[in-house]
Amino acid sequence: xxxxxxxxxxxxxxxxxxxxxxxxxxxxxxxxxxxxxxxxxxxxxxxxxxxxxxxxxxxxxxxxxxxxxxxxxxxxxxxxxxxxxxxxxxxxxxxxxxxxxxxxxxxxxxxxxxxxxxxxxxxxxxxxxxxxxxxxxxxxxxxxxxxxxxxxxxxxxxxxxxxxxxxxxxxxxxxxxxxxxxxxxxxxxxxxxxxxxxxxxxxxxxxxxxxxxxxxxxxxxxxxxxxxxxxxxxxxxxxxxxxxxxxxxxxxxxxxxxxxxxxxxxxxxxxxxxxxxxxxxxxxxxxxxxxxxxxxxxxxxxxxxxxxxxxxxxxxxxxxxxxxxxxxxxxxxxxxxxxxxxxxxxxxxxxxxxxxxxxxxxxxxxxxxxxxxxxxxxxxxxxxxxxxxxxxxxxxxxxxxxxxxxxxxxxxxxx
Numbered sequence: 329x330x331x332x333x334x335x336x337x338x339x340x341x342x343x344x345x346x347x348x349x350x351x352x353x354x355x356x357x358x359x360x361x362x363x364x365x366x367x368x369x370x371x372x373x374x375x376x377x378x379x380x381x382x383x384x385x386x387x388x389x390x391x392x393x394x395x396x397x398x399x400x401x402x403x404x405x406x407x408x409x410x411x412x413x414x415x416x417x418x419x420x421x422x423x424x425x426x427x428x429x430x431x432x433x434x435x436x437x438x439x440x441x442x443x444x445x446x447x448x449x450x451x452x453x454x455x456x457x458x459x460x461x462x463x464x465x466x467x468x469x470x471x472x473x474x475x476x477x478x479x480x481x482x483x484x485x486x487x488x489x490x491x492x493x494x495x496x497x498x499x500x501x502x503x504x505x506x507x508x509x510x511x512x513x514x515x516x517x518x519x520x521x522x523x524x525x526x527x528x529x530x531x532x533x534x535x536x537x538x539x540x541x542x543x544x545x546x547x548x549x550x551x552x553x554x555x556x557x558x559x560x561x562x563x564x565x566x567x568x569x570x571x572x573x574x575x576x577x578x579x580x581x582x583x584x585x586x587x588x589x590x591x592x593x594x595x596x597x598x599x600x601x602x603x604x605x606x607x608x609x610x611x612x613x614x615x616x617x618x619x620x621x622x623x624x625x626x627x628x629x630x631x632x633x634x635x636x637x638x639x640x641x642x643x644x645x646x647x648x649x650x651x652x653x654x655x656x657x658x659x660x661x662x663x664x665x666x667x668x669x670x671x672x673x674x675x676x677x678x679x680x681x682x683x684x685x686x687x688x689x690x691x692x693x694x695x696x697x698x699x700x701x702x703x704x705x706x707x708x709x710x711x712x713x714x715x716x717x718x719x720x721x722x723x724x725x726x727x728x729x730x731x732x733x734x735x736x737x738x739x740x741x742x743x
Contacts, residue, residue: 330577331573331574331576331577332539334577335577335582336540336541337536337539337540337541337573339540340539340570341535341536341538341539341541341569342535342566342567342569342570342573344563344566344567344570346384346386346387346390347387348390348391348394349538350534350535350538351387351391352530352531354523354527354531356520356521357384357388357520360377360388360518360520361388361391361392361395363518364377364388364392364395364491364516365392365395366516367489367515367516368400368489368491370515371485371486371489372489372516373478373486373489373490373513373514373515374478374489374490374491374492374510374513374514374516375489375490375491375514375516376463376491376492376494376498376502376514376516376517376518377492377493377494377517377518377519377520378493378494378498378517378519378520379495379496379520380495380496380522380561381495381563382561382563382564383520383521383522383561383562384563385461385493385494385520386461386493388493388520389461389493393459398454399455400454400455400456400457401423401449401454401455401456401457402422402423402456402457402458402459403418403457403458403459404422404459404460404461405418405419405422405458405459405460405461407462408460408463408465408470409465409467410467410470411469411470412435412470412472413433413434413435413438415466415473415474416435416438416439416442416473417433419442419458420441420442423445423456425441425442425445442477442480443480446480446487446488449487450482450485450487455485455488456488456489457488457489457490457491458474458477458490458491459491459493460474460490460491460492460493461493461494462493462495463492463498464495464496464497464498464501465494468501468504471501471502471507472510474490475509475513478513496519499517502514522559522560522561522562523560523562523565524560525555525560527560528551528554528555528558528565531562532565532569535566550584550585550586550588550589553589553590554569554589557589557593567596568589568596569584571596572584572588572589572591572592574592575588575592575595576588
């Protein structure tokens with residue numbers, strides 16, 4: 329019994345070949361597939377697809393080849409380390425055209441053969457599709473030759489279309505100033521992204537189902553460690569999961585636990601995959617050591633700290649006390665100003681009230697009001713005795729002895 333039979337698998341679900349039967353339509357892959365179909369149907373000249381290593385570019389290339397209608401004749405180039413002459417020769421050989429001998433071949437002769445073939449395809453209602461994988465390895469002169477090939481066109485349509493698949497270095501190469509003419513011909517440029525964490529879980533389940541197992545022999549506790557280790561790249565997921573099945577079979581475990589995944593990752597010699605665990609231990613170890621040093625420093629401070637630092641110093645900085653004093657002075661000035669304004673307001677109200685009580689024969693007399701700080705002395709008491717009239721104060725000469733009195737609101741009779 330091998331490890332596949334141990335888990336009830338009909339075949340290896342995580343083999344490294346880009347098998348189209350195991351295609352998992354993630355959101356990014358499905359969108360890219362539709363964009364490529366749109367570009368081919370829209371007669372776009374250049375279509376460029378980039379992505380990191382292991383994101384599934386080759387699988388998308390094969391899916392595109394399966395989706396092509398019969399009106400396309402394809403030339404697939406998988407080894408792009410070619411000069412301009414070698415590139416044209418490879419294109420002609422892939423579509424079944426024989427060119428001149430190598431020692432007599434020239435660019436003009438090869439371009440003439442290709443041009444005649446393109447016009448023959450156009451009369452049949454077809455066109456040529458040139459597909460190049462690993463296009464980041466193309467020399468600059470070969471990329472320029474592809475741009476010149478895109479000039480084969482009629483008044484209404486292009487006679488060929490070009491699709492390039494490559495790593496992010498292809499974008500860097502196209503950003504050069506000498507590639508600006510080629511970039512102007514590019515109609516679609518898409519980037520293939522890795523899987524998300526949720527897509528990774530569904531991707532693993534999808535591959536297990538394709539192999540005949542509808543229940544994943546793994547623990548969900550392994551999801552986080554798989555995600556942190558692979559970052560969602562399908563090739564790394566396949567690589568680690570395939571090794572994890574072997575490790576679990578060797579230990580006679582029916583479930584893939586976190587311990588098994590760690591052993592699977594550690595079995596690879598790749599530093600990018602093995603550095604995860606030392607980095608984790610380093611982070612935890614650094615945190616523990618720092619915490620211990622902090623506790624020790626607080627409990628047993630060194631002598632140079634206790635000698636040079638006075639703990640009797642005020643905790644508050646000087647600017648705090650200065651600010652508080654300034655606020656206190658401002659509040660005192662505000663209180664005094666408010667009191668002064670209050671006194672002036674009361675004085676003004678008294679002048680208005682007393683001015684309205686003046687008699688009609690003294691309209692021009694100005695009132696003399698005293699400040700509130702020196703009030704008027706009280707009037708002398710009036711002594712009333714039976715049969716004795718109180719002495720009357722002398723009245724100034726010329727003063728009206730019978731001033732008008734306002735009627736009393738409490739009665740109409742004599743007082």
